[in-house]
Amino acid sequence: MNAAGLTLLALCLPFLGALAAPLLTRILGHRAALVLALVPAVLFLHFAGFAAEIAAGGVVSGGYDWVPSFDVRFSFLIDGLSLTFLLLISGIGALIVLYAGGYLRGHPHQGRFLSFLLMFMGSMLGLVAADGFLMLFVFWELTSITSFLLIGFDHHREAARRAAFQALLVTGGGGLFLLAGLILLWTISGTTQFSLLADLGPQVKASPFYLAALLLVLVGAFTKSAQFPFHFWLPNAMEAPTPVSAYLHSATMVKAGVYLLMRLNPVLGDTAAWQTLLPLFGGLTLVAGALLSVRQTDLKLMLAYTTMSSLGLLVLLTGIGMPHAIEAAVLYLVAHSLFKGALFMVAGIIDHETGTRDVTQLGGLRRAMPLTFGIALVAAFSMGGMAPFVGFIAKEEVYAALSSLDPRSIILAVLAVLSNALMFAVAFAVALSPFIGKSVNTPKKPHEAPALLYLGPGLLALAGLVAALGSTTLHRLVSSPMASAIAGEARMVSLSLMPHLGLPLALSALTAVLGILAYLMLTRLRCALAALLAWLGWGPDRGFDQAVGGLVRLSFSLTRRLQNGRLDTYMTVTFAMIAIVLLVPLFLFGELPRPPIFPADIPLHELAVIAIAVIGLFAVLLAADRLTAIVSLGIQGFSVAVIFLLYGAPDLSFTQFMIETLTVVILALVMTRLRLSPTDHRPFRETLPDAAIALACGLGATLLLLKVTQAPFDGVLTEFFNQYSKTIAHGANVVNVIIVDFRGTDTLGEIAVVMIAGLAILSLVRLGGSQRRIADNDPDAEHDDTAGTVEARR
Template identity: 75%
Template structure:
């Protein structure tokens, strides 16, 4: 089968299987995970075929035309960056599906969970593989929607619902910023595909719209990747089941923003704005996340805040522009996905087998859970940047990028050491404290997890070890192609486990020493952070609640102000706006029509029709009741229909006659049914504003028609319809062909509007009739009760 067809099927396969996942789970129970895991495994195997091609520096593109007139296509771009992400998403996804089978065993909605996780997997794969701007945005928003479903999976708890809504609002709002940035980028460059945009970097950086594009793109990326001050949704998302935390918030969704920045680095990077904003926000997020992680005792929250810290480190490295920074970002992204996914699953195993994930309530689990302890230790060694794990290579490359002697590098290196040392302490607190020391009493009797739970983290921990041991092959196939794609030029990653004496190794030693010190004084650090946070009393998380409350209150106030429930108010506002639009333009731009020419010899029959129309208008104004006014209103429509007939449009005249007749009949019947016969008894001072609005609208339409008819007639549309009505639509009646064929969708919309209006009128009539019947029945009941009382 053609490779393009296979790629299209691979991108769509998770969505298709998501439809059958609930039924399959009902049939096989938690064992369905073994079958469902074959889906991401098959996707992984398909994209693995691109590794030799991409490692040789080639870029694979393909796709299908979507909207040709706007140059929009469903297209993909496979290079070192997107291929690494797709392999991480599908590979870790297969392990997560297996893990979910064991973790949610017996859950009544496990099938629905599988469906959600597969839909998210497909959305994330589509995002990182997208070549088209629109395709990326569609999948970007799908990740927000599917993550909302996953975070709020346990929707019976208020905390889960709040966390899901918070994530959706923050990331969805960032998605709108990204859409605006992509639209400006499209208009500036005329390009809709990333593969073509890579050669447009110099022109875009010189454009006056560069800063606007940069800020909008950063808004989308920072909200998605939880950069300070948009970080608060990420820790709250830990309300989701642990498989969600291990997948969305360590290896996939939260890295979508980082992916976007890396993808656009060749186009937007290298400018002073880029090299100031990204490192500044990144290093702030790095330090803040690590400090907040120290404060926590919940294993998942500790990992969540260190994920925030790691994302800040990746953003900082992407924006630095220093030698080795891009290579360090590529290495750390892979290392983080491996060790953080493993540690999240370890936290889930501890919670699942002991009934607690509070660090202060755990201890002595090594004898009961030796395999889990070994996995946790291996992942922590990589997170701490110790050999012989892949995290060590990433940390060495980070410090190689920060080892210059200038003040900027020194400051960022010091802050990076602080953040990495705090993450070192948290990593070993998670890997050691629950397993060493005296055995603690836990809600459940601890024992080793089943294979579905430990297989995933074991594979990830071993992968972090094997990539480091085979670093040369890993760099050639993964790290170097990825770094080259981020940089937009060939890059070669050469770091290995062999110690390189120099500044990077010295900074690593300082980090480890500080990390050990932080670990030994973790309790004091936790207390100090608690005191500091208590003094603040306000933060982005609480600010989000205040923002949402203010938003709801303002929405209620605006609704009450502008949606009063009174039809006369709505009509008045509508006609005022119509009058303003019609009159403001001529007065603002001086587009008044020439004075109309009135012929002296107007035919008598035309004059008679005008007199009838005026007489109908007078009859409306002096009508004693509304029913008479409605009938008189029909005189206006009949007069217009006669004008159509006199000027050679009999079909239009017939339509007008039908509309006016039906309108008068329907309105008369409705008015009679609703008993709205009394006339308007308002005083003159209340009628005058309505008169002024009516005159303004009439004057506006009069000026518009005079201006439009004063323009020389353009017969191009007439010629088009005359030429093609018979040959294309096979109709001799041009007007009918226009309505049914050329404007078929418009006509369908008009019919739909009329139908909805008719249904609304019918509902009002029945509602009023039902209310009258209930009122009459109530009155009869009261009379009967009074009669009974009198007789007694």
């Protein structure tokens, strides 16, 4: 199999792993994670195999036609940008699976968790590998759905359910905007593939729909990447178990929005709107995230808000359009995935081993957990942008991108330095504070984490160091190809650990100094911010609750009005509508029939039959007792049968006779038992509107039928059947030949319906007629009762 086929298979592999996960966990317990981690590990090696080819400027692509008539292809394209993401997702994914094996050890639903995790991984891989718009959208929404499952994993807690629902609504809803944006891009450019779209940038930017497409895509990207004011779902998603936070909310899912912006940079970028909107929202998110993170005392929440801040920085860098900005975004993205993943896992370890995540309740853990302490420090150094870690290189490049002298850059640089200083402080608040100082009593007696737990963060932290030391290789294989893909032209990244004296280094030093100051004054800063936020009142999170509550109330009152639970209302509305549909067009478009010419020579017996039918109908209407009603119903039915016989339809006639007989029989069987009177007891004012609607329906049908029969008859089908009934189908009874041969498939469906009706009737008759059945189906009934039934069934 060639590389393209293997890659398609590789993209399916996580889903296969997800299928196997519950069973494996049942057999192997938490050790199943060791086996399942092989899936992302194999994927990592597979994708890493493309690195040399892509570094040389090539791409790997493949796929097949999905909906050819709409030019929709299920195709993937791996260039530098995709490859970096693929490596991060599969590499970190492998460590996260191992970590989850230790973290949820003994959890009754660990198999389910690993299954969800692998499903998410598959969706994320598909998202970054997708070349077709529709494929990207499908995987985009799949990540929303799988993250919903993961965030709501502890579904017995309402907070987790709320967080899951919120994430689904915000990111899934944003996905719909993205879909609209992609369709607009398709309309503008006429292509459905990113690889073809890349060359059509000028055409897209010149289109009058450019701004609309841009705004729609941005809503999609901003909701996914938790940009202000859509940021609130990200910290709430910390309700998820820590492996989820470490994977989805630091390294992968939230970066999907950034990925999309980077992917579309050659097409949509380099315009005034792009370079205004992205830095604006990115900058807002950067500052808001940094400030909010200082406010928190929960380790995970602190990290979550710094993630938001970092995402803001990435969006800002993608959109700013300055030299070095793309390179900075690339380096910062890689560095952030490494150190943030590690720090989240460290926070998880602390929570797991001590039973609390509150930074004010922790202290002196360095003796109990020296290894974790070391890992945390390494990651925090990287996050704080200190040498010799990859975070340092990233920060140098960020400041290099921002250090020019126009007013916008100066403002952004100031914001970046302040935010980075706060993030620096938070990094050490997470990685240093819990480990130093006096030992504090924690809910659990702290001790060092098992190997499965520290393996992941350890390797990630180490990777931050190795990447920095081997920066030449990193740039050649990862940074440069990725930056080239984003910029749409060849870019070389060449920054190394060797500091260059200049403005960026000075800004770095300033950041560190401010960061240390902030760390020392953290408690005071926290109080000040808490007061500020209390003064501000409620934010978008409360707004979300209000919106959801309002939506429920609105739909409830709307449903109440449209579906008031009264059958007569439904019937009246339905038939009034039918009358309108029948009558209004006839009058509106002047389609009324000519005055009919009644034939003068109707034989007496035919008139008699018709008269009997009419009498039967009125007798049904006016019947005072059951017997009269049944007999009258029979009279009109038999009259119809005679009419069929008189007008050349013996088959119909016989069938109608038999059916009318059976109808009368079963009606008699049921009605005698119901002991109900068929008379209408309603007052005249209630029956009058009904009569009006009924008359309108009847009049409409008559007029329509007159109009139709006045038009010339198209006998093509009739001719066909008469012509070929004998010669092709060997049958002289044309009606029967149509039923069993020409339209046999129809008949097959119809006898299936008869059969199903028979089954339904039998089960209804057999159903015990007690009240209890209804009580069983009543959702409002007492829960004890249901529980009792379940017990009884067991």
